[in-house]
Amino acid sequence: MTIKYCPKCKSRSIYLYLGGTVGILYKCKKCGYMGPIILEED
Numbered sequence: 001m002t003i004k005y006c007p008k009c010k011s012r013s014i015y016l017y018l019g020g021t022v023g024i025l026y027k028c029k030k031c032g033y034m035g036p037i038i039l040e041e042d
Contacts, residue, residue: 005039006031014038 006014006028017027017034027034 003041006033008033
């Protein structure tokens with residue numbers, strides 16, 4: 001199982017905001033970060 005983290009605040013409350021042919025964007029519920037880069041850990 002992969003755990004996803006916000007690169008800005010290290011919160012685990014990050015979710016897929018937008019995905020498709022144009023790319024992927026994640027959004028953090030805690031700090032509001034929005035971007036394509038997240039941290040992942042097994």
